[in-house]
Amino acid sequence: MKRRTLLLSIITLLLFSSNAWANEKESTSHIRSYDSGSLIQSDGSFWLWGYNQSVPTRVEGKSDVVKTFSNIINEGDLVFSLQDHSAWYVPRNNIAESVKFVPLEGLQNLAAVSSLNDHVLALSSEGSISYADRLDNGNISSPFQTLSGLDEVANIDSYYEERPDYEERWIFLKKDGSVWKNTKALQGFEPISSLKDITAIAKNIALKKDGTVWTWPKEFDKNVTPSETLSVSQIQALSGIKTIKADRYSNLAIDQQSRLWFWGATVTGSSDNTTYHNENTPVLLTGVKDVKDAFFVERSILALTTAGNVYVASLDGEKLSSNAPFTLLAKNIQSIKAGPRHVIMQKADGALWGWGVNKHAQLGIGDYEFLYSSPVPVQKPILVRLNGSPVPLSNGAITRNGQAFIPLRSVFDKLGAEIAYDFNSKIANMNQSKTEDHSVSLEVNFKTSQTKVNGKAVKLTNPPFMVNGIGYLPLRLLSETLGAKVDWIQKEDTIEITTK
Known part of the structure; x- marks a missing residue:
């Protein structure tokens, strides 16, 4: 009887009560840390979004996550470590699959993860390196194996x-300031003698350490057999540098x-007609000042200033000039975590706010619009x-116009309702019929929005x-008139449903 009464009460709440949250002030953030597709709350709970999860969704059974590493294997993929120092992998490259958690055997005290082509390398906080193969579907094989010949690695x-x-x-920076490289595949390693400090x-x-930047070639004359020894040279235009960034094609310093420098490739065309135009001489970008951090995202440069402003400049074109325009994108930003095609800003x-490509719900806003050219709030x-007790949700609750929406099968499944x-x-159709005399039914047509309670049509605001x-x-x-109590605990961002 209690379950039947509660179900009817919740349906009544769904249909008739007024918008009680619309005038609530925004609650204080409880985010302890975040990445481009996940966050950890101050209570230790772990939430992720993207692919099947269009908004931040609580992960059950993983409440002791201490660190995350995103976009390591494929875009959207996630590696995280727990308080017991174990490491786990979340493959997200198949939109039809639910979230899976794969233990990464052989990994402890994870400090960094990187992948390329055939291998995934993991760095421990002690400075040792482990590796695993990448499978044909791009995921990680297990267990990891320790690489011999390398220790005291910092990055x-x-x-x-x-x-x-x-x-x-592969390039390895050791704690003593030396740099090492692999000779072929992962069969051997040797120091780059000209790189010290x-x-x-x-x-x-x-x-x-002295602020100079050094480089070596990625391409060699196909008609000449190259030496395994790297030819390292200083980039003369750069001095007094404190930060460097790079993607596959371009570089920032x-x-x-706090001035921003660029060299590398700009882009024209798309898909099979994409052309990269290289400029190896660094260009001082005068369109932005007081730069704190910078990123490459979806054919753009994003720059975060010390004042908390975020500016964006396009990499489209045959050349990036020194006076390339930077457009103000966001204010009051304290940090940014970037994926290949989007960013999450705090x-x-x-x-949290997101910007960029949202094809796989990377921005956690509750939809799958392909692109957002202006920042949008992460749910x-x-x-x-x-x-x-927390109710496990297949996808997180969504708020629209100050009102909360819950997935169809969430609370109703818990109450024993049959859902078709x-x-x-x-x-x-949802039906709860514990007794013959007291049955509850709810029918929702998601095409027309027509809704019926016990066969009677009702109008939804x-x-x-x-x-x-x-x-x-x-x-x-x-409403609490039918025996159920449903509260919004604002300071905890929690919907509390009570039957007692």
Whole structure:
């Protein structure tokens, strides 16, 4: 009887009560750390989004995550470590699959992860290197094996080297400032004797302690057999550099005066007609000042200033001039985490905002619009509890116009309701009939928004909707007249449903 009464009460809340959250002030952020596709709350709970999860969704059974590493294997993939120092992998390269968690055997005390072509390398906090093969589907094999001949490593990076075929090249920065490379595949390692007192590496560039930047070629004359010994040279235009960044085609540097430098490739065309135009001489970009950090994202440069402003400049064109225009993108930003095609930015108030490609819900906003050219707010993580216990959700709760919506099968499954969905008609039916005299039914047509309770049509102020095949119903907040109590605990971003 209690379950039947609660179900009817929740349906009543869904349909009739007023919008009680619309005038609520934004709650304080509870985010302890975040990445480009996941976050950890201050209570230790782990949330992720992207692919099947269009908004931040709480991960059950993984409440002791201490660190995450995103976009390591494929875009959207995630590696994370737990308090027990174990490492786990979340492959996200198949939109039809639910979230999977794969233990990475042989890894402990993870400090960094990098992948390229055939291999995945992992760096431990002690400075040792382990490796695993990449499978044909791009995922990681297991267990990891320790690489001999390398220790006291501080950082790793990788790039392709054309000699004349593409070779997998790994660079290792040791804690003593020396740089090492693999000789072929992962069969051997040797120091690059001309690189000493190095503080940072990025692809085929290295930053010395004295602020100079050094580089070596990635391409070689196909008619000449290249030597395995790297020919390292200083980039004369750069001095007093404190930060270097690089992707596969281009490079950035920030100097002691917080000025931004660029060299490498700009882009014209797309798909099979994409052309890269290389400029090896660094260009001082005068369109932005006081740069704190910078990123390459989806044919663009993003620059975060010390004042918390984010500016964007396009890499489209045959050349990037010194006075290339930078456009203000966002204000009050304290940090940025970048994926290959999008960024997640955290504002001073702790709120997360996304920008860029959203094809696979990378921005966590609750839809799959391909691109957002202006920043949009990442959906706040909302916990749903039933009688004090978290309700596992296939996808997180979504708020629209100050109102919460929950996935169709979430709370109703917990209450023992039978749920049926017709994919052709887009009609969902929920039935709870513990006794013959007290049955409850709810029918929702997601095409027309027509809704019936016990066979009677009702009018909805805010209709249900679907996101990526998941039906959402509005959960309103006011009535307690039928025995159920539904509260919005603002300071905890929690919906509390109580039957007691």
